[in-house]
Amino acid sequence: MSRLFALAAVAAIAVTGPARAAVDIVEVESPGGVTAWLVEEHELPFVALEILFRGGTSLDDPDARGAVNLMTGLLEEGAGELDARGFAEARDDLAVSFRFDAGDDTISVSAEFLTDVTDEATALLRTALAEPRFDEDAVERVRAQVLSRLRSDAEDPGEIATETFAAKLYGAHPYATNGRGTIESVTALSRDDLVAAHAGTIARDRVYVGAVGDITPEQLGVLLDTLFADLPETGAPLPERVDISLDGGVHVTPYATPQSSILFAQGGIDREHPDFFPAFVMNQVLGAGGFGSRLMTEVREKRGLTYGIYAYLAQKDHADLLIGRVATANATVGETIDIVRAEWQRMADEGVTEAELTQAKTYLTGAYPLRFDGNGRIANILAGMQIDGMPIDYINTRNAKVDAVTLEDVNRVAGELLNPEALTFVVVGQPEEPAPAN
Amino acid sequence: MFRALLLTGLFTGLAGWSASASAETISEFTLDNGLEVVVIEDNRAPVVVHMLWYRVGAADETPGTSGIAHYLEHLLFKGTETLEPGEFSQIVEANGGSDNAFTAWDYTGYFQRVAADRLGLMMEMEADRMINLQLTEEVVAPELLVVLEERKQRVDANPDALFGEQARAAQFMNHPYGRPIIGWPQEVRELTLDDALEFYETYYAPNNAILIVAGDTTPEEVRALAEEHYGPIPPSETLPERVRVTEPPQLAERRIVFEDPRVAQPYLRRTYLAPERDAGAQEEAAALTMLAALLGDDPATSYLGQKLQFDSQTAIYTGAGYSGVALDDTTFGIVVVPAVGVSLAEAEAALDETLAAFLEEGVDSEQFERLKRQIYASEIFARDSTRGLAQRYGAALTSGLTVADVQAWPDLLQAVSEEDVIAAATDVLDKRHAVTGWVRPPSDTAAALSAETPTEEVTQ
Numbered sequence: 040m041s042r043l044f045a046l047a048a049v050a051a052i053a054v055t056g057p058a059r060a061a062v063d064i065v066e067v068e069s070p071g072g073v074t075a076w077l078v079e080e081h082e083l084p085f086v087a088l089e090i091l092f093r094g095g096t097s098l099d100d101p102d103a104r105g106a107v108n109l110m111t112g113l114l115e116e117g118a119g120e121l122d123a124r125g126f127a128e129a130r131d132d133l134a135v136s137f138r139f140d141a142g143d144d145t146i147s148v149s150a151e152f153l154t155d156v157t158d159e160a161t162a163l164l165r166t167a168l169a170e171p172r173f174d175e176d177a178v179e180r181v182r183a184q185v186l187s188r189l190r191s192d193a194e195d196p197g198e199i200a201t202e203t204f205a206a207k208l209y210g211a212h213p214y215a216t217n218g219r220g221t222i223e224s225v226t227a228l229s230r231d232d233l234v235a236a237h238a239g240t241i242a243r244d245r246v247y248v249g250a251v252g253d254i255t256p257e258q259l260g261v262l263l264d265t266l267f268a269d270l271p272e273t274g275a276p277l278p279e280r281v282d283i284s285l286d287g288g289v290h291v292t293p294y295a296t297p298q299s300s301i302l303f304a305q306g307g308i309d310r311e312h313p314d315f316f317p318a319f320v321m322n323q324v325l326g327a328g329g330f331g332s333r334l335m336t337e338v339r340e341k342r343g344l345t346y347g348i349y350a351y352l353a354q355k356d357h358a359d360l361l362i363g364r365v366a367t368a369n370a371t372v373g374e375t376i377d378i379v380r381a382e383w384q385r386m387a388d389e390g391v392t393e394a395e396l397t398q399a400k401t402y403l404t405g406a407y408p409l410r411f412d413g414n415g416r417i418a419n420i421l422a423g424m425q426i427d428g429m430p431i432d433y434i435n436t437r438n439a440k441v442d443a444v445t446l447e448d449v450n451r452v453a454g455e456l457l458n459p460e461a462l463t464f465v466v467v468g469q470p471e472e473p474a475p476a477n
Numbered sequence: 478m479f480r481a482l483l484l485t486g487l488f489t490g491l492a493g494w495s496a497s498a499s500a501e502t503i504s505e506f507t508l509d510n511g512l513e514v515v516v517i518e519d520n521r522a523p524v525v526v527h528m529l530w531y532r533v534g535a536a537d538e539t540p541g542t543s544g545i546a547h548y549l550e551h552l553l554f555k556g557t558e559t560l561e562p563g564e565f566s567q568i569v570e571a572n573g574g575s576d577n578a579f580t581a582w583d584y585t586g587y588f589q590r591v592a593a594d595r596l597g598l599m600m601e602m603e604a605d606r607m608i609n610l611q612l613t614e615e616v617v618a619p620e621l622l623v624v625l626e627e628r629k630q631r632v633d634a635n636p637d638a639l640f641g642e643q644a645r646a647a648q649f650m651n652h653p654y655g656r657p658i659i660g661w662p663q664e665v666r667e668l669t670l671d672d673a674l675e676f677y678e679t680y681y682a683p684n685n686a687i688l689i690v691a692g693d694t695t696p697e698e699v700r701a702l703a704e705e706h707y708g709p710i711p712p713s714e715t716l717p718e719r720v721r722v723t724e725p726p727q728l729a730e731r732r733i734v735f736e737d738p739r740v741a742q743p744y745l746r747r748t749y750l751a752p753e754r755d756a757g758a759q760e761e762a763a764a765l766t767m768l769a770a771l772l773g774d775d776p777a778t779s780y781l782g783q784k785l786q787f788d789s790q791t792a793i794y795t796g797a798g799y800s801g802v803a804l805d806d807t808t809f810g811i812v813v814v815p816a817v818g819v820s821l822a823e824a825e826a827a828l829d830e831t832l833a834a835f836l837e838e839g840v841d842s843e844q845f846e847r848l849k850r851q852i853y854a855s856e857i858f859a860r861d862s863t864r865g866l867a868q869r870y871g872a873a874l875t876s877g878l879t880v881a882d883v884q885a886w887p888d889l890l891q892a893v894s895e896e897d898v899i900a901a902a903t904d905v906l907d908k909r910h911a912v913t914g915w916v917r918p919p920s921d922t923a924a925a926l927s928a929e930t931p932t933e934e935v936t937q
Binding site for chain 1: 521522523524554562563566567570571572573574575590591592618619620621622623625626627629630631633634692738739740741742775777778783786787790793794814816817847848850851853854855857858860861862863
């Protein structure tokens with residue numbers, strides 16, 4: 040029998056904002072001891088599953104960079120009794136959709152299947168997770184695709200900016216290099232490397248599951264045990280936290296293109312930090328607020344220097360950043376950087392106005408419930424909440440946390456967090472008046 | 478296997494499977510001023526998507542003013558008699574919503590996603606900017622720079638997009654589908670406020686628009702609100718008939734070799750002129766949709782993937798794409814990314830042999846049934862996204878189709894026979910109607926690039 044915990048107190052908590060999320064989450068623990076969060080939604084006859092394994096490409100053996108990524112790409116290229124073609128045919132026979140992705144901190148598995156093939160879809164997905172074959176022809180085929188992607192990355196200004204920045208920021212941490220590996224490292228990966236990457240990452244001690252749709256808690260319990268019973272209990276140790284280093288300079292990577300791609304960043308703030316919500320609201324005004332943000336107003340609306348500019352607080356498992364991006368003509372790189380720095384300074388010195396604060400809070404609290412509009416999207420959020428350590432009633436308390444932010448909080452945190460001296464720019468392009476790299 | 482690992486965007490604009498929601502959740506009616514209204518009910522979340530689609534796009538522009546439909550779309554956010562520039566989006570955001578707009582060859586659309594109880598406010602503002610747009614040189618001039626930066630970002634900084642523009646221009650010798658939606662740069666630079674206003678006054682009217690509301694609402698509520706906000710706007714008496722020049726007979730194969738040092742991965746793409754979905758006559762388009770899936774959907778099960786990626790290691794990626802939603806003739810596209818050591822000429826020869834073999838062998842019945850099961854499932858998955866459903870109806874209705882056509886489509890796909898697929902393939906896969914493009918780095922830089930390690934790109 041499943042043990043059920045109905046922890047979501049939906050009706051009891053008042054949420055401000057124009058709409059509220061009608062999301063009733065229960066925690067399900069399977070007979071075999073795997074927990075998952077479930078939203079039952081029986082209107083459409085299908086189930087969306089989101090499965091996250093903490094660790095991702097950061098668990099690569101330093102001598103086998105790219106192994107986790109290549110391994111993830113091979114999970115549905117032959118498993119159990121089926122070779123790659125047989126697996127694809129079985130998947131298509133059931134009309135299920137699987138998606139496997141490897142990121143810096145997680146391997147994600149997304150699945151959608153019709154209710155009437157729940158058992159068959161679960162059994163097939165189990166083989167992909169527990170018994171991938173890594174057949175030689177499949178390895179070579181997917182390896183060639185990864186190598187092609189790496190060659191494309193090397194010619195993509197946005198990707199070059201990302202990699203240049205990562206190398207500067209993270210020193211010897213795995214975050215410092217492309218999780219897909221390099222041409223050399225991927226070329227050298229052996230089948231043993233893939234087997235080791237699989238054993239180190241796809242384990243029960245690091246799995247988080249969100250399920251939404253036409254399935255009961257009891258059925259989900261059976262599904263969880265089928266999926267995960269054959270996985271090892273533990274995987275490879277997770278990396279340490281990394282101290283980021285930023286020099287406040289402008290670094291130019293020459294690249295022949297009419298428009299420069301610019302990435303800028305400084306240190307961020309952890310979601311658990313008491314000042315997280317003030318920082319989040321502050322950045323809504325500074326760079327995250329779409330057309331209304333200060334950066335968008337100054338760089339796009341007033342001067343027409345770009346199609347888009349934004350900044351966001353990024354919480355990686357082992358580092359926190361405030362990151363922004365913009366692309367502008369080579370002739371206007373200097374002007375754009377000057378404006379970004381000036382807006383950083385203005386926000387640090389003066390903070391936001393009462394009107395900006397109200398507008399940001401109204402938007403954030405109003406927009407939040409609109410996220411929960413589709414089984415796949417909700418499953419994704421449920422798994423994300425768990426891996427980020429949020430309580431199961433977070434959805435019902437989150438808007439109150441935004442509303443509790445005061446002008447004093449925001450302006451104090453703006454002064455403490457924003458550091459124009461540390462704000463560092465990487466420019467990929469041919470800026471006409473390159474600012475000096477230091 | 479990583480899907481869409483490479484070259485994502487090659488088939489931008491070519492959607493995948495179509496599927497409609499069940500008929501009982503869709504309603505349609507027309508206001509006295511000619512505004513068509515479609516309501517898609519989905520009460521799972523207290524959210525609505527409000528979309529206003531105009532039956533005008535880049536293919537309706539006067540020659541010489543390419544990009545005006547898209548520029549005007551940007552300018553619709555720049556104020557009315559009662560709203561300041563930018564205030565539209567600010568009000569949407571202050572209500573917790575998000576908004577944006579899009580332009581294509583056959584349509585221009587504006588949408589907001591908001592809490593269901595804000596629907597009336599969205600209609601009030603959208604109706605306002607249908608007739609009361611107020612623009613000044615001061616606000617439109619920087620926006621033209623924004624559009625030029627958008628062009629740089631989307632097209633000039635992206636060799637795949639640049640190639641796509643050239644290939645389209647070669648495909649459509651006479652029809653305006655050959656011009657880019659965002660416009661040719663030398664023409665975009667010269668666009669004026671007067672150009673925008675003339676386009677606005679000609680095409681923005683209730684009898685040239687379709688209102689789609691999807692989400693937690695009812696037809697009765699939508700009708701009452703639409704009557705209140707859009708109802709008072711008079712129809713245009715001078716709306717031009719939507720007639721476009723047609724393609725001359727295409728008698729000769731066209732070929733493009735597009736070289737750019739930023740191309741890291743050479744590939745070939747061929748697009749064949751192909752019929753679109755027509756109201757009441759969607760059968761050939763249905764067969765072409767099945768053909769695209771059979772040839773190039775999933776590499777492990779599709780014909781091109783099996784022959785070129787599995788049975789031989791000719792390619793590292795293959796794909797085929799077709800979307801029949803267009804007012805006029807459209808294209809059927811195939812992409813092959815050759816494996817290392819395989820030249821574009823060899824890859825193309827292998828593609829031609831494979832296509833000939835497909836026509837010879839006929840359709841694999843087992844795979845055909847598998848695809849039909851997937852289409853059935855995809856209809857159900859598609860109902861999970863109200864925004865996606867709204868998009869489907871809006872695109873179809875601005876492209877000459879009706880609600881009934883959209884609803885008939887899944888059944889038409891199921892009804893396609895193996896013979897229909899081969900007949901459509903025989904008809905369309907004719908190189909005299911095709912543009913074949915080779916995309917590669919210039920030969921001298923190819924050698925230089927391959928000698929270079931990626932880390933040498935990094936800053937000093």
